[in-house]
Amino acid sequence: MNDVVAYAVAVRTLCEFTAKQGDLDLRFTPSPSAQEGMIGHGVVASRRPPPYQTEVSLAGEYKGLKVRGRADGYDPSSHRLEEIKTHRGDLAAMPANHRHLHWAQLKVYGWLMCQERELPAIDLALVYFDIASQTETVLNERHDAATLQAFFEEQCERFLAWAAQEAAHRASRDEQLGVLRFPHDDFRPSQRVLAESVYRAAASGRVLAAQAPTGIGKTIGTLFPMLKACPGQRIDKVFFLTAKTSGRQLALGAAETLRRSAPALPLRVIELVARDKACEYPDRACHGDSCPLARGFYDRLPQARQMAVEAAAAGATLDKATLRGVAAQHGVCPYYLAQDLTRWSDVLVGDYNYYFDLNAMLFGLTLANQWKVGVLIDEAHNLVDRVRGMYSAQLSLEDIRVARSLAPPALRTAFDRVKRQWKTVCKNQEGAYAVYESVPAGVLNALQQASTAMTELLAEQAALIEPALLAVYFDILHFCRLAELFDGDSLCDLTQPEGAAASAARADSTLCLRNVVPAAFVKPRLAAAHSTTLFSATLRPQAYYQDMLGLPADTAWVDVPSPFTANQLSVQVARHVSTRFAHRRQSLAPIVALMSKQYAAAPGNYLAFFSSYDYLEQVANAFAASHPNIPVWSQSRRMDESARDAFLARFTPASSGIGFAVLGGAFAEGIDLPGKRLIGAFIATLGLPQINPVNEQIRERMDRTFASGYDYTYLYPGMQKVVQAAGRVIRSPSDRGVVHLIDDRFGRREIRELLPSWWALDEAEVRVKQAG
Known part of the structure; x- marks a missing residue:
């Protein structure tokens, strides 16, 4: 082969391509988190005497192929190079092909x-x-x-044949783009x-926050300019x-x-689907002794x-079916x-979690392979709550009881210790709800010990562990990992039933780590991307999104004019x-009257949004009782995909009726019902979150951090849902x-200021007054 490949590859990617062999085997799991891995590397390095070097950048070439990476540690005095791998459990349980890859x-x-x-040797x-x-x-x-x-x-x-193919693909891709x-x-x-704003941001390597009205074609309007920027900016992935x-x-x-x-554009587009949606054998474990596909x-x-x-x-999208x-x-x-x-x-193309989660795959690959990436975040108003959820965790005392009942004898002592520590906290707590400055030390230590004991057992008896016990185990791991990251941007609270403090042994309770301000977790993800x-x-x-997401000071902001x-x-x-x-009860009759009057004036398809299922059902029942000739259909709790499709199928150009839905739910955003379909x-709500002890604690934390507690906790998230729902029309x-x-x-006034500027709200108010 001629030395014309001109392709760069990370050491890890090269070896994963050439040295992986045999079965897919996840029994030696779970691996430590990225945070735990970094801490582990730091501990090992701290034990080495000077002049020990860490994160040593190395690179070399062979026939046009450039190989690069960072070695974990090197001792120049003894010429010893180290590769550090963090793990849990019995090392003897590690599959042989894992160690083969490490070597x-x-x-x-x-x-x-x-x-x-x-060096002649090392x-x-x-x-x-x-x-x-x-x-x-x-x-x-x-x-x-x-x-x-x-x-x-x-x-x-x-690797060379594949590298040559990839280099040719990249050259052709960039030429066609x-x-x-x-x-x-x-x-x-x-x-x-x-589109112009996205392209300029990509060209300058900046973050762009674009408020753009629904219905203008934001998806193609962002993807096209980001792809156009790829050749000039040498962007590897979008x-x-x-x-x-x-x-x-x-x-x-x-x-x-x-x-x-x-x-002629050779663009490889892949859909990333959750494992439970892609798995062909959901009842099998991910190793060759259990699953034929492993x-x-x-x-x-x-x-x-x-x-x-x-x-x-050949033109196929690498979606789930393909x-x-x-x-x-x-x-x-x-x-x-x-x-x-x-x-x-x-x-x-995938969910937010692939880049923003605690162990996000795309973020990890971007760092490991030194990719230059362009990131597009659709419906970004959802990112605040989604990242909060990724960095929050909860456990209940009932979870621990279930785990203990399913655990083999070797684990029961560990779960008993958790129960004792937990009940002590419950007994000492005044009231049903309390916030703690940090995770109660006794409970956390007991959870960590239970996690270690179960990890060791998993390495030996993974196939014998009950799925329900395994689920609790992963919840405990997630909780312990987030406890290590706990700071002033999160809350630790414990909720127990009213009056349960005096009978903690019988009461259930829930311990939560709630992320309030996700900025610290979003920042490194934004920094890792080119744009x-x-x-x-x-x-x-x-200011709300700047504060909550930790957007850089030089973020470009654009409020795209509405075409409407x-x-x-x-x-x-x-x-x-x-x-x-x-x-609520007094509101039923006037809402029914308003809806029926509008329908009589202009029959057609409408959506009616309410703050809860209970409120929705009250109005829907009252409306159906007083207007039985008007078709109505309602969103129900826990609708599956087919039921959601059936709900939307009622909206046709020739149909008429009213669909009742929950504000902030599946039908309040992300659906397209053009023309006569809606x-x-x-x-019938401002969409404000419920006032409860948890939200009040969040409001207090927001007040201390941003001096805008009520707005950040209630008003802005609520009005966001209102504008999204109205945008369906x-x-x-x-x-x-x-x-x-x-x-x-x-x-x-403060509410009107949060509504789209192109709405003629003042004129509407005049009409309402005159009509009244």
Whole structure:
């Protein structure tokens, strides 16, 4: 092969490509978190005497292939290079192919070190650090430079054909992106403003926060300019992150539109799906002794990988269905096939958690491979609550009781210790709800000991562990990991039933770690990306999102003008109604009267939004009783996907009726019902979160941090839901419709300021007064 590959690869990626073999085997799990891994590396390094060096950057080339990475540690006085691997449990339980991979990585680093420092030989040490016992197991081998060079070149030879293919793909991709044209005749006016802003942010390597109205084509309006910026900025990957499945489908559709408009564009687009949605054998464990798709997985993976990229080259999107078909032909797991293909794809479409979670895969790969990435965050107003959820955890005393009842005898003592410590806290607590400055030490120590004991048992008897016990175990692990990160941006609280303090032995209770301000967790994710665009119809007020998400000081903000005009949407305020909890019963009759009057004036399809299922059911029942001839249908609790589809299917251009839904739920955002499919909405609430002890604690924390406790806790999140729901009505310049804002508080100045500027709200208020 000629030396013309010109392709860079990380040591880890190279070895995972060339040295993984045999079964997929997750029995030696769970691995330590990224935070625990960093701490473990630090502990090992602290035990080494000077002149020990850490994070040693190394690079080398072979036939145009550039291999780069960072070795964990090097002692120049003894010429010993170390690869540090943190773990839990019995090291003897580690599958042989895991250790084979670790040695491969260390040998590659060994050659790069010998080459750089002209060493004739070097000592290589695999250091396995048990994060529970804080002990090291060190495996030493001495290798001469010639042997290591031969090993390095062997790995490179195995990778070169693939590297040449990838280099050609990248060159062709960037060439075609350079001449790519917008797939429609022209941009919509507001869509052009959005697209230009995304491109400028990508060109300058900045964060962009774009408030853009619904219905202007934000998906294609952000994906197209980010892709156009890729060649000039040398962007490796584009991550399109969504809060809901509907957003993921829109992104895949936009990518397909781009590829159809440019048949020569070799764009690999992959859909990332949760494991439980992709698994073919949900009742089996992920190892070769249990699952046939795990047996020999790495031996069959190269053929499956090649078929997938060839399918993409032929124009296929690597979505769930396509990957399932490829995996079936080669007898491999479709979920882990997708995990491998993330390294070789251009556009990755998935949930927020793939980049923002505690152990986010895409974030980890970006750091490990030194990728230059462009990140697009769809419906970014959801990011605050979603990241809060990722960095929150809860356990109940009932969870511990269940775990204890299912645990083998060797674990029961550990769970008994947790129960004792927990009950002590309950007994000493005054009242049903209390906030603690930190996680109660006795409970945390007992949970950590139970976690360690179960990890050791899992390494030996994974197949014998009850699924319910395993679920509690993972909840405990997550709780303990977040306890290590606990600071002033989170709350620790314990809730028990009223009057339970005197009988803690019988009472259930829940211990929670609640993230309040997620900024500290979002910041490093934004810093790792070359450019990030957050876009939504509701990113107002600016200070709220700046504070909550920790956006950089130089973030570019753009409020994209609406293409819609006030005469398209009649916004009417029902000031004579209060939807406050205390006034719910009195509000039923006037709401029913208002809805029936609107329907009589303009029959068609409407959505009616309420703050809870209980309120929804009260109004829906009252409406159906007084107007039995008007079709109504309601969102129900825990609707599955087919039920949600059936709900939306009622909205047709020829139908009429009223769909009742919950504000902030599945039908309040992310759905598209253009034209006659939806001509109006009734919003009978400000969407304010419930006032309860937890939210009041959050309000107090917000007051101390930002001096805007009520607004940050209640007002802004509530009005965000209102604007999103109202945005279902006008989806194109030809749409016409009406929105009724039902609550006297919608007339307040501070509320009006949070509504879209193109709404003619003042005129609507005049009409309401005159009509009254």
